[in-house]
Amino acid sequence: MLHSVVVVVSIARPFAEVHKFCADPVNFGRWNLMPDTPMEPLGGNEYLVDLPQGRRVMRFMPVNNFGVHDYQVYQPGESEGPTRPLRLVRNEAGTDIQMTWFRQPGVSDEQFQSELEWLRSDLLRLKTFLETQAP
Amino acid sequence: MILRFSPRNSSGILDHQVFLEGKASLTTPMRLIENDEGCEIIYTQLQRPGMTEEAFTEVEWVTSDFEALRSMLESRPSNGVVFGDEGYETA
Numbered sequence: 641m642l643h644s645v646v647v648v649v650s651i652a653r654p655f656a657e658v659h660k661f662c663a664d665p666v667n668f669g670r671w672n673l674m675p676d677t678p679m680e681p682l683g684g685n686e687y688l689v690d691l692p693q694g695r696r697v698m699r700f701m702p703v704n705n706f707g708v709h710d711y712q713v714y715q716p717g718e719s720e721g722p723t724r725p726l727r728l729v730r731n732e733a734g735t736d737i738q739m740t741w742f743r744q745p746g747v748s749d750e751q752f753q754s755e756l757e758w759l760r761s762d763l764l765r766l767k768t769f770l771e772t773q774a775p
Numbered sequence: 776m777i778l779r780f781s782p783r784n785s786s787g788i789l790d791h792q793v794f795l796e797g798k799a800s801l802t803t804p805m806r807l808i809e810n811d812e813g814c815e816i817i818y819t820q821l822q823r824p825g826m827t828e829e830a831f832t833e834v835e836w837v838t839s840d841f842e843a844l845r846s847m848l849e850s851r852p853s854n855g856v857v858f859g860d861e862g863y864e865t866a
Contacts, residue, residue, distance in 0.1 A: 641813040701786075708786040708806075729804040729819055738817065740808055 642742040645756060649763040651735045653770045655707065658728055658735040661770060663703045671769040673762065688716065707735075737763055787814075816841060 651658055661667050665687055669677040673692055680688040685700045691713070699720070701710040707728035714721030725740040741759055743752045777794040787807035794800045804819040818841070822831040 641810045641815075644810060644815060646817055704784070704786060706781070706784060706786050706788040706790075708788065710786075723809070725806075725808045727804075727806055727817075730802070731821065736819070738819070740815075740817065742810065 642744065643752075644740050644742045647739050647741060647756065647759050647763060649737050649760070649767050650731060651737060651767045651770050652733075653735060654733060655728060655730040655735045658737070658770060659707050662709045662726075662728065665698070665700045668698070671766050673765070737766065739763065789816075816844075 665685065666679050668687075669675075669679045669689065674690070677689055677691075679698075682688055682697065685702060687698050687700075689696060689698050695716060696713050697716055697718070699712045699714075701708060707730075709726045709728065710723050711726065712721040712723055722742065722744065727738045729736045729738060739759060741756060747755070779792040779794070781788050781790045787809075789805040789807060790802060791805065792800050792802045801823070803821075806817045808815050808817065818837060820831065820834055820837065822828075
């Protein structure tokens with residue numbers, strides 16, 4: 641099994657609002673590291689997107705009532721990648737975003753810590769976006 | 776005490792709501808996720824109004840419950856349960 645860490649960021653917006661925002665994959669292009677990144681639909685729940693690490697396919701989980709927004713990121717031409725579990729939970733009048741990050745085989749301690757820092761800053765950017773700019 | 780569980784689902788959501796007479800119900804978020812050939816339970820401990828810092832960080836009773844669950848599941852032979860789109864089915 642892989643070592644994992646759950647990163648939690650609290651967002652001062654109602655669950656329904658955060659869930660609705662996350663349920664539309666196109667919104668990913670609005671708050672990520674490179675704002676206004678085009679999300680090119682590939683059919684189904686797949687989108688082609690330019691990420692800091694290069695051009696990737698993102699596949700999002702179908703919309704559900706549990707606040708689950710798992711997704712996969714993989715190279716164009718591949719059929720799937722590791723699932724990144726992401727869940728929203730109600731926290732009084734706000735919402736907690738919980739993301740599980742796995743240490744993939746071959747990733748050093750140092751690299752893993754750096755990935756976690758990237759993830760935290762991504763989630764904090766989402767928090768800021770939702771608390772100040774959305775919808 | 777009445778316990779209400781999430782409907783069966785394929786996302787591994789195992790939330791449960793506790794109803795105690797004369798008190799507001801409490802919802803506890805819980806999720807099972809796949810990790811390679813195994814899986815992990817994610818349990819969210821919320822600091823409820825009136826809950827002391829000490830009570831909030833004291834999670835031994837939670838972890839001992841999960842250790843018991845882990846021992847039980849890991850000591851049983853696999854029973855061929857299949858994880859399908861609509862939940863769990865026994866093959």
